[in-house]
Amino acid sequence: MNEHWREFFIDGAWRPARTGDGIEVVDPSTEETIATIARGNGDDIEAAVAAARNAFAAYAATTVAERIELLRRIGHGFERRRDDLCVAMAREMGVPIVAARNVHFPSGPAHVAETIKVLESFAFDVARGTTLVTKEPIGVCGLITPWNFPINQVMCKVVPALAAGCTMVLKPSEISPLSALVIAEILHDAGVPAGVFNLVNGDGAHTGHALASHPGVDMVSFTGSTRAGIAVAKAAADTVKRVAQELGGKSANILLPDVDFERAVTLGVNRCFNNSGQSCVSPTRMLVPRDRLEEAEAIAVRAAQATRVGMPMDEAAQIGPVASRAQFDKVQRLIERGIDEGARVAAGGPGRPSGLKRGFFVRPTIFSDVDPATAIAREEIFGPVLCIIAYDDEDDAVRIANDSPYGLAAYVQSADLARARQVARRLRAGNVQINYPAVDRGAPFGGYKQSGNGREWGEFGVNEFLEIKGIQGYAPK
Numbered sequence: 312m313n314e315h316w317r318e319f320f321i322d323g324a325w326r327p328a329r330t331g332d333g334i335e336v337v338d339p340s341t342e343e344t345i346a347t348i349a350r351g352n353g354d355d356i357e358a359a360v361a362a363a364r365n366a367f368a369a370y371a372a373t374t375v376a377e378r379i380e381l382l383r384r385i386g387h388g389f390e391r392r393r394d395d396l397c398v399a400m401a402r403e404m405g406v407p408i409v410a411a412r413n414v415h416f417p418s419g420p421a422h423v424a425e426t427i428k429v430l431e432s433f434a435f436d437v438a439r440g441t442t443l444v445t446k447e448p449i450g451v452c453g454l455i456t457p458w459n460f461p462i463n464q465v466m467c468k469v470v471p472a473l474a475a476g477c478t479m480v481l482k483p484s485e486i487s488p489l490s491a492l493v494i495a496e497i498l499h500d501a502g503v504p505a506g507v508f509n510l511v512n513g514d515g516a517h518t519g520h521a522l523a524s525h526p527g528v529d530m531v532s533f534t535g536s537t538r539a540g541i542a543v544a545k546a547a548a549d550t551v552k553r554v555a556q557e558l559g560g561k562s563a564n565i566l567l568p569d570v571d572f573e574r575a576v577t578l579g580v581n582r583c584f585n586n587s588g589q590s591c592v593s594p595t596r597m598l599v600p601r602d603r604l605e606e607a608e609a610i611a612v613r614a615a616q617a618t619r620v621g622m623p624m625d626e627a628a629q630i631g632p633v634a635s636r637a638q639f640d641k642v643q644r645l646i647e648r649g650i651d652e653g654a655r656v657a658a659g660g661p662g663r664p665s666g667l668k669r670g671f672f673v674r675p676t677i678f679s680d681v682d683p684a685t686a687i688a689r690e691e692i693f694g695p696v697l698c699i700i701a702y703d704d705e706d707d708a709v710r711i712a713n714d715s716p717y718g719l720a721a722y723v724q725s726a727d728l729a730r731a732r733q734v735a736r737r738l739r740a741g742n743v744q745i746n747y748p749a750v751d752r753g754a755p756f757g758g759y760k761q762s763g764n765g766r767e768w769g770e771f772g773v774n775e776f777l778e779i780k781g782i783q784g785y786a787p788k
Contacts, residue, residue, distance in 0.1 A: 317349045319512065320495040322362035323505025329354045334485045334514065339405040339632040339639075340622050340670040348488050351513035356480065356521040359509040363451040363478040364527055366506025371448045371476040378474055379430050384501035385470075386423040389416075392497055396462060399489040401623035404458055405631040405671070406586065408624050414586075418463035418752075419494075422768070425752040426470045429770045443785035446777040448476035449553065450529030453522040455515070455543065456491075457535045458484035458634050459589040459693075465494055467756070467767045468532050469508065475776035480509045480528070482519055486634055488512050515539055523547045523554075530555070532775065534591075536691075537717075537761045555765030555775050557591070557757055559691040560719030563712035564594035565734060567705070567725040568603065575724040576607050578747050580614035580697060582722075584675055587630045588695040589638070591762075592720035592742065596681075596688060598708050601701040608657050608679040608699055615658040615675040618695070620667070632671040633694055639671035642694030646676055649687035654678040654698070683711050691717070705734065713739045718759030720744070741766070 317333070318325040328349030336346040389396070396419075397411035406415060437444045452472050456464040465483060472479050483491035495510045511518060515535075523531050523546035530553040533543045537558040547554045564579050566572065576597070583593050599607040621628030633639050646661050659676030673694050681688050681698040688698050702708040712721055721740040725731035728745070735743040741758040753769035765775050 315492050315495075316346045319349065319351060319355055319359065320499070320508070320510040321355075321359045322365075322509065323499070326358075334512070336403055336486070336488060337635065338402055339634050340672075342636070342669055342671070345402055346489060348485065348512045350485075351482070351511035351518040351521075353521045355511050355513075356518065356525060359480040359511050360451060360522075360525050360527040362506035362509055363480055366504060367448075367450060367478045370478055370504055370507045373476065375430055375433070375435070378476070379427055381501060381503065382423050382427050382430075382470065382473065385498060385503075386420050388497040388501045389419045389423070392493055395493050396490050399493055400461060400487070403487040403489045404461065404634045405623050407621065407628040407631050409626055409628070410586070415460060415462050418460065419466045421752045422463070422466045422470045425769050426474045426773065429753075429773055430474050433770065433773065438786060441784055441786045441788055443782040445780050445782065446774070447780055449776055449778050450477060451527060452477050452479040452776060453525070453528040453531040454479055454481045455519050455522065455531065455533045455535065456481065456483050458486035459586060459591075461487040461490045462494070464534050465491055467772060468534075469494075469498070471767070471772035472532075472776045473503070473507070474773050477776050478507045480511060480522060482511055482513060482522055485512060485514050515542070519543065520546050524549065526550045528552060530776065532765075533557070540763060556763035557765070557767060558719070558761060558763040559717055560591045560593070560758065560762050561596060561689060561691050561715050561717045562592055562594045562720040562722065562740070563596045563598055563715070563738070564722040565598045565708045565712060565724065566600075566607070567723070567727075567730065567734070568600050569726040569730075570724040571726070572603065572606055573610055576610040577614045579722070579724070580611050580677070581618075582747070583697045584615075584618055584630055584695040587633050587673065589633060589693050591691075594720070594722045595692065595697060596712070597697060597699045598702050598711055599699060601703055604680060604699065604701045608677070611677045611679075611697065611699060612658045615677050615697075618675045620664045620672055620675065630675070630695060633673055634671070636671060638693060639673065642673050642692055642696065645687055645690065645692045645694075646696060649678050649681070649685070649696075649698075652682065652685040652687065654681045654685065654687060657699075659696075683714060689715065709734065709737045716761045719762035720758070722747070
């Protein structure tokens with residue numbers, strides 16, 4: 312993998328970047344540079360898009376059976392490169408190796424398996440009277456992915472694009488590019504035809520903009536912050552290409568009075584702190600009945616204090632650092648702002664955890680009795696920081712949950728499933744989870760409001776990469 316740091320994967324081969332400009336990849340646990348990747352420019356994007364366009368007609372004409380077999384080979388390749396992918400993620404983004412093995416890595420093969428299942432019964436052609444409604448690959452896709460779940464975010468775009476018959480150019484995050492280089496090797500070894508998958512590293516302002524604005528790109532699928540999503544949409548607007556976005560979130564977790572608080576609060580804290588809080592669907596606003604606030608706070612404090620923060624290769628570590636200096640500074644700034652706004656720090660607070668003198672480590676932090684109107688209750692912090700908010704009744708809880716510019720995810724906890732279902736229907740979010748269910752890779756994943764548009768995962772993800780054509784008069788009367 313090391314030999315490819317200064318190269319891009321274009322038209323089936325590793326090719327040198329057309330610029331000497333580089334971007335340092337920093338291990339967030341040590342603050343040391345571990346690699347320097349090339350920063351792609353407009354010429355690199357031009358070459359990658361040209362390769363994708365040249366490969367499109369032949370790949371779009373492949374059969375469903377051929378694409379299924381290709382996906383199977385990709386799945387096998389993932390299993391062979393498990394250790395390489397896990398170590399790459401531990402180094403580039405500081406995820407504990409246990410979490411890399413058990414949480415991050417499995418998402419890749421899971422998306423492959425789910426998409427194969429979808430393809431086995433997917434209706435690309437549907438007859439409606441004399442009209443044939445057919446779904447066709449949209450064309451060349453620009454895929455721009457974030458750093459927080461690098462395998463999941465890359466594979467939930469690449470896999471459905473391949474399944475749909477599209478060709479693509481991937482720009483992974485410059486913060487976590489090493490795992491993406493391994494994925495490129497897996498796809499090549501699996502026999503993805505030349506030009507179907509291309510990878511160009513770089514930053515958003517230059518490389519990402521060149522990809523999103525390129526007239527030869529038919530669709531952009533972007534995951535990242537709402538701020539960056541707006542920039543991508545503007546860059547894509549002049550060429551009227553499709554833009555699918557999965558953006559930020561500030562998810563509410565409503566604990567109804569009948570729930571087992573010990574379990575619900577503890578699991579809620581753990582879910583919030585998962586991946587060091589760097590998840591767009593983290594349940595970062597815990598809503599509890601006002602008369603149960605102190606009880607919830609005490610349980611949350613115990614859970615926070617039990618969270619083991621450590622170095623990525625420490626098998627006992629539950630969470631590692633946040634991914635970058637910029638992210639560390641942002642989280643620290645928002646923790647300080649929460650204090651200034653009057654929220655009670657029940658656990659954690661500013662600074663690094665005890666014993667960690669360097670690295671972008673954040674103390675697992677619980678804010679209690681948080682005003683829903685304050686910055687820490689409204690802004691996406693993207694760190695291990697939980698806000699506990701009191702509500703008066705069910706209507707008040709729903710009002711607080713929905714009073715957000717975001718609408719990616721929401722959570723409801725109740726011993727009464729019928730009641731939980733009713734509350735779930737009232738929440739303005741693209742994903743609602745009742746009683747902490749296991750992940751369903753076939754569920755639609757995406758958000759309302761400023762959390763984006765479009766849906767990923769399963770058949771919903773495949774549909775995003777397809778155009779719909781109606782052929783009237785296709786069948787005789």
